Amino acid sequence: MRDVHLAIDLGASSGRVIAGYLNDKGMLELEDVHRFANDPLMIQDSLQWNIDALWVEILEGLRLAAGRFENIRSVGVDTWGVDYVLIDRNGQIAGPVRHYRDARNNGVIEKACEALGGPEQGRDKIFSATGLQFLQINSLIQLYSSVINKECCIEIAEHFLMMGDYFHWLLSGKYSIEATNASTSQMLDPRTKTWATDLQESLSIPTKMFQDVTAPGTVLGPVQPSVATATGLQEVPVIVPATHDTASAVLAVPAEGFAKEKPDWCFISSGTWSLMGCELASPKITPLCSELNFTNEGGVAGSTRLLKNIGGLWVFQQLRKSMTRRGETPSWESMVQDAAAATPFEIILDPDHPELAAPDDMLTAIERVAEQTGQNKPASVGTAYRAALECLALRYRACLGMLEQLIESPIKTIHIVGGGTQNELLCQMTADACNRTVIAGPVEATAIGNVAMQMIGLQELTAEQTKQAIETSRELVRNSFAVKTFQPQEPQAWNEPYERFQQWYC
Structure with missing residues (x-):
C-alpha cells in the first residue's frame, strides 16, 4: 500500500x-x-x-x-x-x-x-x-x-x-x-x-x-x-512544508547541489509573478544588494533565496481579460501563436511598470505606456501579446546581470519551474535574451516541493540530515519528471532591444 x-x-x-x-x-x-x-x-x-x-x-x-x-x-x-x-x-x-x-x-x-x-x-x-x-x-x-x-x-x-x-x-x-x-x-x-x-x-x-x-x-x-x-x-x-510557494518550488528545482556560496545556476519560478534568484547558504545584506533592490528570503534548511520579484505573466494574463471585455476569449495557445507570428520588438515594455500593476484594462494601459515612451501603439493584439513576453525576457536579462554581480560568479544555467514552463515561446525568448541554457520544468514544482518537504518531515531528521535529504529529493525530481532544454538561437537579436529597455526602464 x-x-x-x-x-x-x-x-x-x-x-x-x-x-x-x-x-x-x-x-x-x-x-x-x-x-x-x-x-x-x-x-x-x-x-x-x-x-x-x-x-x-x-x-x-x-x-x-x-x-x-x-x-x-x-x-x-x-x-x-x-x-x-x-x-x-x-x-x-x-x-x-x-x-x-x-x-x-x-x-x-x-x-x-x-x-x-x-x-x-x-x-x-x-x-x-x-x-x-x-x-x-x-x-x-x-x-x-x-x-x-x-x-x-x-x-x-x-x-x-x-x-x-x-x-x-x-x-x-x-x-x-x-x-x-x-x-x-x-x-x-x-x-x-x-x-x-x-x-x-x-x-x-x-x-x-x-x-x-x-x-x-x-x-x-x-x-x-x-x-x-x-x-x-x-x-x-x-x-509544515515551505509554505511560501516559491520556496517549495525551489526545493523541486532539478539541479545538483544545495545552497552553495557561488552557484552556477539560478532559478525562475514562473507564474503570475516571476521570482528570479539563486539559492545560497547565507543572506547578502550589502549596499549593492540594497541598491539593486534584491531580497533575501528564507529557503528550506536555513538557506537563503537571493531573488528579485518580477511582474511575471501578469501582463499576458490580463491581456486575455482585456480581450474578454471586447467580446473575445482567446485560448492561451492561440495567444502564444499570435505572439509568435507578430513582428519582434515592435513595443518594448517593462513588466514592473507602475501603469501595468493593476490597471482597469491591460490593453489600454499598454497603449498609455507606449505613448509615454514615444512608441507606437500596438498594431494588433498579437503585438501586445508578444510585447508582454519579450519584456519578461528582457527583465530576466537585467536580473541575471545583477545576480552575477551579487554572487561574484558567472551563472551558466537558468532553471525555470512552474506554470510558465508551458509557454515554450517565453522559454526560448529567455534563452536568447540571456544567452544562457534554459532548463524548463517541472511544471508542478510547488506541489512537488510541498510533498517532498512533508516526506522529509516525517523522518524527523537532524539539520545536517535534512540538507542531505534535500539533495536526495532533487535527485528524485530529476528521475521522476521530464524537463525541456532550450539553447540560445539568436542572442544577438536581443542586444538593441535591451539597450532600449535599459534606456526607458532601468
Missing part, C-alpha cells in the same frame, strides 16, 4: 489539492484531486481574499482524497507570500483579509520611511534589519497602512498568521508562523531568523502578535476532530 501525501497548493488565482506518492518504480508521481478558483472580492472599495470559500474548497478536496486513497500519511499547505490573517483573543478573524493589490498600500512605503527618519534613512533601516526588496505589497507596509489608518483589527489582534499558517491552524488547531513565508513579510531578520522587533516597534506595529517562526518539516499534530469529521481523514499529521 503506497504512502500518500496531500499538498494543498494555493496560488493568487487558483488552488488545488494534489496527492503525491512513490509509484512502483520508485518515482514520484502526482495526482490531481481537486482544483478551484481563488477569486478576490471588492468590498467597500477594498480588495479582499474570500478565505471562507477557500476553506470550503480545501475541505472538499480533502474529502475527495480520503475517499480515493487508503494510506494518507500527511497534509500540508503552501500559498503565495506577504498576505496574512489577524486573529483576536477569541480565536476569530480580527478584520478584513486584504489582497496585496489593495489600493490602501499606495504610497505607504514613503510614509514608513518618513516615520523612520526620512527617505534614505528609512530605507537603510528597513533593509539593514530585513534584507528585503522594497515592494508596497510587503506585510510590513500593509500593517503600517493599518496603523496609520487606525484600523481596529491591529489593536485587537493576538496572532499574526500568514496565509499558509492560517489554513494550518484551521487544519490542526495549532498556531504557527512558518519561516519561509515569514521571510517575505519584511519583518524578519534573515541572519537570525527572528523578528525585527525594533523595526516593528518604530512603526507602532504590535509585537505581541508574532511568535517564533516554525521550520519547514515541522509536524504540528493530527488534523483536529472537526476536520476529521468533515473529510474522513483520521489522525493524519499536518506537516
